[in-house]
Structure formats: C-alpha cells, structure tokens
Amino acid sequence: xxxxxxxxxxxxxxxxxxxxxxxxxxxxxxxxxxxxxxxxxxxxxxxxxxxxxxxxxxxxxxxxxxxxxxxxxxxxxxxxxxxxxxxxxxxxxxxxxxxxxxxxxxxxxxxxx
Amino acid sequence: xxxxxxxxxxxxxxxxxxxxxxxxxxxxxxxxxxxxxxxxxxxxxxxxxxxxxxxxxxxxxxxxxxxxxxxxxxxxxxxxxxxxxxxxxxxxxxxxxxxxxxxxxxxxxxxxxxxx
Numbered sequence: 001x002x003x004x005x006x007x008x009x010x011x012x013x014x015x016x017x018x019x020x021x022x023x024x025x026x027x028x029x030x031x032x033x034x035x036x037x038x039x040x041x042x043x044x045x046x047x048x049x050x051x052x053x054x055x056x057x058x059x060x061x062x063x064x065x066x067x068x069x070x071x072x073x074x075x076x077x078x079x080x081x082x083x084x085x086x087x088x089x090x091x092x093x094x095x096x097x098x099x100x101x102x103x104x105x106x107x108x109x110x111x112x113x
Numbered sequence: 114x115x116x117x118x119x120x121x122x123x124x125x126x127x128x129x130x131x132x133x134x135x136x137x138x139x140x141x142x143x144x145x146x147x148x149x150x151x152x153x154x155x156x157x158x159x160x161x162x163x164x165x166x167x168x169x170x171x172x173x174x175x176x177x178x179x180x181x182x183x184x185x186x187x188x189x190x191x192x193x194x195x196x197x198x199x200x201x202x203x204x205x206x207x208x209x210x211x212x213x214x215x216x217x218x219x220x221x222x223x224x225x226x227x228x229x
Contacts, residue, residue, distance in 0.1 A: 043117075043221050043222045044156075044220040045220070046219070089156065100158060100161070103148075105155040
C-alpha cells in the first residue's frame with residue numbers, strides 16, 4: 001500500500017531564507033508526483049507536476065525534484081516571502097490506478113517577516 | 114473559467130439528517146474526484162469518475178455514502194444518515210484526463226460539513 005509522508009509537519013523560517021520541504025513515498029511505481037499549496041479555508045492549488053521520467057521541474061522561485069528509486073521528492077523555495085505561508089502537500093499518482101492520487105499530510109509553512 | 118464550483122460552502126446539520134454536497138467540474142474535464150479532509154486522516158480519496166462513470170469507490174467509508182454523476186457537468190455526494198464523525202471538509206476536483214497523462218487536478222474550495 002502506497003504511503004506518502006511529509007516531514008516536518010510544520011516549519012517556521014524568517015523571510016528571505018531558502019528552504020526545502022520533503023516528501024517520501026513507499027512505492028516507486030508512480031506515474032507522477034505533484035506539489036500543491038493549500039491556504040487556510042481554501043482548496044488545493046497545483047504548483048508543480050513531475051512525471052516519473054523527469055528529475056525536476058521549476059516554476060519561478062520553486063523547484064521540485066524527484067528521485068523515484070529512493071522514493072523521495074523535495075520542494076525548494078528560494079528567497080521565501082510571507083506570502084509563501086501555507087500548507088504544502090505532495091501527492092503521487094499510482095501506476096496501478098492512474099487516477100488514484102495519494103496525498104501526504106502536508107507541511108505547514110510559516111514565513112516570519 | 115470559474116473553476117470547480119462546490120455547494121454548499123458550509124453546512125451544519127443534526128445527526129441522522131441527509132446531507133447532499135454538489136459539484137460542478139470545469140467544463141471539458143472528464144475526470145472528477147471527491148476527497149475528504151480531516152486533521153486526523155488528512156486528504157482521502159473517496160471516489161472518482163471518468164466520463165461520468167464511477168471507476169473506483171473503494172475510499173467510500175460505508176454504505177451511508179453515495180455519489181452520482183448524472184452528466185458531465187454535475188456530481189453529488191450524499192450522506193444518509195449523517196453522523197458526527199462525518200464532520201470534515203469535502204473537496205471536489207476535476208482534471209482533463211487521467212492523471213497518467215500528467216494533467217493538473219483542479220480543486221474546488223470545499224464544503225465544510227459539521228454534524229452535531
């Protein structure tokens with residue numbers, strides 16, 4: 001059974017710092033991995049999607065990497081800003097059932113001004 | 114596009130009552146998902162449809178839960194009878210095609226359900 005884990009559950013850093021969020025998954029048979037952002041009281045917004053054949057994806061100050069063999073992904077946020085404060089979730093699409101997407105429990109990020 | 118639209122946004126109901134949550138996916142999307150989010154269990158997939166057909170409902174907690182998609186632009190999630198442990202945020206999401214094609218999933222803003 002695929003399990004997706006995100007550590008730490010919460011993280012607080014001062015504005016301007018670069019930071020890394022971690023995601024691990026137990027079964028490497030995935031189609032892709034996505035990183036989402038969730039603001040309080042809102043739905044999830046997709047940030048980056050990495051196909052299983054890719055190693056990384058970049059969007060602005062965000063860079064996501066994928067190491068499928070080790071079951072790990074990281075989300076790198078450069079020059080963090082208070083507006084980056086949110087919960088970040090990673091999710092994997094299972095190879096066995098392409099539309100079954102399993103989410104991690106998320107990392108709650110707080111950027112201190 | 115207006116995005117995925119869910120209603121109601123908030124509902125408080127008494128135990129034993131029927132609850133119906135509604136979702137309008139993004140026009141042209143042919144995959145629709147219902148998720149439930151709680152502090153204890155995180156985000157759980159309840160059921161998903163492809164081309165209006167339920168593909169996998171193994172996440173539906175029990176027979177009290179049912180979901181329908183009568184057409185490409187509307188889906189419902191029904192709980193009957195509701196129980197306090199059903200209190201959660203229920204999200205509907207849609208995508209252009211199956212996740213294998215790398216299509217982004219778009220989430221609605223959720224229906225916040227409280228059963229007292």
